[in-house]
Amino acid sequence: MIDIAIIGAGFIGGVHARLIDSIEGARVSVVIDANLDRAAALAEPRGARVAVSLDELGDEIPDLVSICTVSAGHADLAIAALERGSHVLVEKPIDITLEAAARLADATRVHDRVVGVVSQRRFLPTSQALREAIDGGTLGKLTGGTVESPFFRAQSYYDSGDWRGTREYDGGGALMNQGVHALDLLLWFLGDPASVSAASACVAHERIEVEDVVGAAIAFRSGAVGTAFASTAAFPESGVRLSVFGTEGSATIADGRLTMRFADEEVVVDDTAPDGWSTIDWAHRAQYVDLLSAIAENRAPAIGIEDGRRALASVLGIYESAETGRAVSLI
Numbered sequence: 001m002i003d004i005a006i007i008g009a010g011f012i013g014g015v016h017a018r019l020i021d022s023i024e025g026a027r028v029s030v031v032i033d034a035n036l037d038r039a040a041a042l043a044e045p046r047g048a049r050v051a052v053s054l055d056e057l058g059d060e061i062p063d064l065v066s067i068c069t070v071s072a073g074h075a076d077l078a079i080a081a082l083e084r085g086s087h088v089l090v091e092k093p094i095d096i097t098l099e100a101a102a103r104l105a106d107a108t109r110v111h112d113r114v115v116g117v118v119s120q121r122r123f124l125p126t127s128q129a130l131r132e133a134i135d136g137g138t139l140g141k142l143t144g145g146t147v148e149s150p151f152f153r154a155q156s157y158y159d160s161g162d163w164r165g166t167r168e169y170d171g172g173g174a175l176m177n178q179g180v181h182a183l184d185l186l187l188w189f190l191g192d193p194a195s196v197s198a199a200s201a202c203v204a205h206e207r208i209e210v211e212d213v214v215g216a217a218i219a220f221r222s223g224a225v226g227t228a229f230a231s232t233a234a235f236p237e238s239g240v241r242l243s244v245f246g247t248e249g250s251a252t253i254a255d256g257r258l259t260m261r262f263a264d265e266e267v268v269v270d271d272t273a274p275d276g277w278s279t280i281d282w283a284h285r286a287q288y289v290d291l292l293s294a295i296a297e298n299r300a301p302a303i304g305i306e307d308g309r310r311a312l313a314s315v316l317g318i319y320e321s322a323e324t325g326r327a328v329s330l331i
Contacts, residue, residue, distance in 0.1 A: 002292060003029035005086070007054070007077055008068035009038040012091055016066050017042055019285045026292060029062055054080050061085045064295065071176065072169045075100035082111040087295050089116045089288070092180055094308030096171025098316065101309045108305060116291040116301040117308030119184045120284035121240070126258035127185060127283075129269040130244065130251050133260060134189055140248025145226040147186045147242040149179035150234035157232075158208050165208030173202070173210030176315050179230025182240045184311045186218075186226055189244050193314050194221045195329045200322035204233035216318045221331070228318070 004020050006013050009031050020026050028048045033039035039050040051057055054065070054077075065081035066089045067074050075095040078088045094101050094117050108115045121127055133139055151174070163169035170177060187193065198216035205212050212233040218226040241254040249262040256271040256279055273282035287303065294301040313330055321328040 002026040002063045002295075004064045004066060005030045005032060005054075005057075005062035005081075006042070006066050006068055007032040007081075008070075008091075009033035009035065009042045010068065013066075013068040014042060015281065015284065016068055017046065019281070019288050020066075021046070022285060023288060023292065026288075030057065030060070032056075054084060057084075063087060064089060064292070067091055070163050070169045071171045072096050075104040078104050078115065079107040082107050082113050082115070085111070085113070087114040087291075089118065089291055090308065091118045092184075092308070093171065093176060093312050093315070094305065095312070096176070098309065098313060101305065101312055105305045105309070114291065114295050114298075114301055115305055116287070116294070117303055117305060118284070118287065119181060119303050119307065119311070120280060120287050121181045121185050122188060122303060123283035123286035123290070124271050124279060126253045126256065126269055126271050127188075129258055130189065130253065130260070133249075133251065133267075134244070134246075138249060138262070139244065139246030139251065139260075142190055142222065142224050142244060142246045144224045145186055145190050145242070145244040147182045147226070147228050147240065149174070149182045149228075149230040149240050150238050151178050151230075151232050152235045152237035153178075153205075153212075153232040155205055158205055165205070165210050167209050170210060172315060172319060173208065173214075174212050174230040174232045175200075175214045175228075175318060176210070178232055179214070179228065180311055180315055182242060183228050183230070183314060184307070185240075185242055186228060186244075187310055187314060188307075189242075190220050190222065190224050190226055192221045192310065193218050193317075193330050195219045195327050195331070196314065196317045196321050197327040198318040198321040200319070211322070214318065214322060216321070218314070 031039040031043040158165040200211035200214035213231040251260040258269040260267040271279040
């Protein structure tokens with residue numbers, strides 16, 4: 001039995017608990033949160049214990065620690081878990097600074113544990129099929145791509161917690177917290193970015209320090225060019241839309257469907273999930289299964305620290321460009 005500790009008993013901690021419940025051979029053994037009532041609400045139905053910190057566990061060492069707290073501090077919590085001997089899964093983003101991400105990378109090498117960073121959209125059937133097509137060369141040479149994350153968050157969302165919409169704890173807004181998953185997909189398909197040029201604004205919300213709309217042009221090291229848009233002020237919100245273009249074909253993912261178009265045919269792949277599951281939660285579960293397999297097989301997970309660092313570097317580069325009005329090199 002794999003014992004898993006969840007740090008952070010908020011909404012995403014509850015999602016992780018449900019995912020763990022569904023995986024044979026895994027269980028939530030402890031829920032850690034400064035709010036013991038909230039921790040108990042998540043722990044008691046599962047027969048798990050509660051704690052306010054990792055230190056309170058004493059000699060108990062969970063096999064895996066899942067970090068489900070606010071963005072700032074992800075790396076410090078992950079490092080503390082590594083130092084105790086646990087493997088780690090970090091919710092996105094890996095942290096809010098590259099310095100923190102580098103410290104986590106160093107600690108992972110020192111303690112020789114498996115560390116994964118959540119980016120569950122890569123595990124959707126549509127994403128997997130597109131990556132397979134790219135790797136197989138069926139789209140030809142990739143020339144560019146675009147991704148849109150037009151979401152909506154009411155003012156009440158930001159007012160629900162004093163950390164929401166702050167640079168200190170959230171690290172950013174529509175891109176860092178909502179659009180980063182889709183941006184990660186674009187990077188996964190098109191490779192390492194070379195530079196970014198961006199603009200951002202807060203146009204629809206009050207009392208927040210971060211953007212609710214941002215757009216960026218991305219130059220990739222391969223020569224491809226892409227664009228990214230993220231918003232929490234797009235009503236009514238729609239799902240992520242992503243397109244990749246090549247010399248032999250093009251592909252678009254939208255509304256849970258991948259459509260690949262070539263000179264003489266069209267290929268369609270749909271996202272699917274078992275009854276009772278959303279496709280995104282089922283993909284999230286697939287990432288958990290991959291991570292647990294990586295632990296058992298002593299291998300790297302499908303999505304690791306470098307993936308999380310690359311996404312974070314791109315987000316921070318976009319923020320810097322939006323603030324300075326200049327292109328920012330990521331090389």
